[in-house]
Amino acid sequence: MQTANLNVRDLPVEDLRELGLFREGEISLPKKDIDALVSGMRTGLIRLNNINHGGIEIKEMSVKLSLAKNADGKAELLVHPVYKQSNLPSIISREEGDDLLTGLKANLIKETSENGEQKKLMVEYDWDTREFIVTDTSRLKVPDMINGMPLSPYQKERFGNGRQIEMPDGTTFQASSTTPDGIRSNRLALVVSLLMDGGISYLLLTGLKAMVGDRGLLPQKDERNENYQKALQAAAVQKSANKSTEERNAPLTNNNEYSRGYGRSGLSR
Numbered sequence: 231m232q233t234a235n236l237n238v239r240d241l242p243v244e245d246l247r248e249l250g251l252f253r254e255g256e257i258s259l260p261k262k263d264i265d266a267l268v269s270g271m272r273t274g275l276i277r278l279n280n281i282n283h284g285g286i287e288i289k290e291m292s293v294k295l296s297l298a299k300n301a302d303g304k305a306e307l308l309v310h311p312v313y314k315q316s317n318l319p320s321i322i323s324r325e326e327g328d329d330l331l332t333g334l335k336a337n338l339i340k341e342t343s344e345n346g347e348q349k350k351l352m353v354e355y356d357w358d359t360r361e362f363i364v365t366d367t368s369r370l371k372v373p374d375m376i377n378g379m380p381l382s383p384y385q386k387e388r389f390g391n392g393r394q395i396e397m398p399d400g401t402t403f404q405a406s407s408t409t410p411d412g413i414r415s416n417r418l419a420l421v422v423s424l425l426m427d428g429g430i431s432y433l434l435l436t437g438l439k440a441m442v443g444d445r446g447l448l449p450q451k452d453e454r455n456e457n458y459q460k461a462l463q464a465a466a467v468q469k470s471a472n473k474s475t476e477e478r479n480a481p482l483t484n485n486n487e488y489s490r491g492y493g494r495s496g497l498s499r
Contacts (some may be wrong), residue, residue: 237268240297246308250281262437264293266410270369272296272310274410275358294359313360322353327362330355336404336414336442337392339367352392356408365407367391374430375423377401378461392439400459402441409439416441418452421461432465 241264245254251259263273272294281288294310318327321340329335330353338353350367372386379397381389389395389405396402402416413422415438421435440447454462 238264240305241267242297242305242307248281249278249307249309251276251278262410266412267295267297269371269412270297271407271410271412272356272363273310294356310359311359312358316355316360316362319353319362319364321351321364322362327355330362333442333446334444336394336406339392350391350416352405352407354406354408358408363407370405371412371424373422374425375461376403377421377455377457378423378464379457399455401457404441406439410433411438414439414441416448416450417458418450419454419458421458421465425462430468432461432468434465435461 235402241257242253243257245417246257246259251257257264259273259276261278266273273296277293278288278291278293281291285371292312296308296310297305298308300306316327316331318324321342322330322338326335326338330338336354340353342349342351352365352367352370354363354365355361356363366392370390370392372390373381373382376395376397377399379399379401385395389403392405394402394404399413401417401420403413403417403420405412406414413420413435418438419434420438421437422435424431424433438450440450442448489496
């Protein structure tokens, strides 16, 4: 998970249209991929067919997508194809790159200086696109709770440094920029609580990617235990309360129905 300060209205519709992903006023991407884009993450692999991108006709291509802000502060769509060969970032050695390629390590944390400012960078390898990904750890959004269990200050610091976290019930997780959710876990589903705008927001994450061990991907469980169920209930209560507040504050239309404020494209005005 990363800090992005974007919402669905910021999605570059013309870029999506050029890739054949915006038709008849609708974005033809799964909700999980749209959420990944506005969260500052990469989507999962997307199959593009019969497109003309930059004057080049492409019959079939698998890519991941992400967003970046240009000099004007507007979101631009970045296309990440599947590379034939990965390029090693200058901040890691060939040996360190091999550790990521073979799964011996899930990530590497490197300290660097840019314009006199010290930064911590997390380097990962994306097996889907055969690409090394470098993430500024200051952009990582650290959870406040996982399945209703609070993270200690020490655990929050470890998460922000790309380290594995283990909770009392055996749930383990780790930040990852190679997944749409921005997190890997030994559970297929998590309720993640984030402190946003002075309050707690709940994210229900399902179909999570497995964590990386020294022998590849680690086993996962679809274990939705008591902690998960309680957190899910708390999320449902908050959602209901937010909906009631929105309905009370929404303007009335002529037929006394609440205006939802959504256009044909499904993008909030």
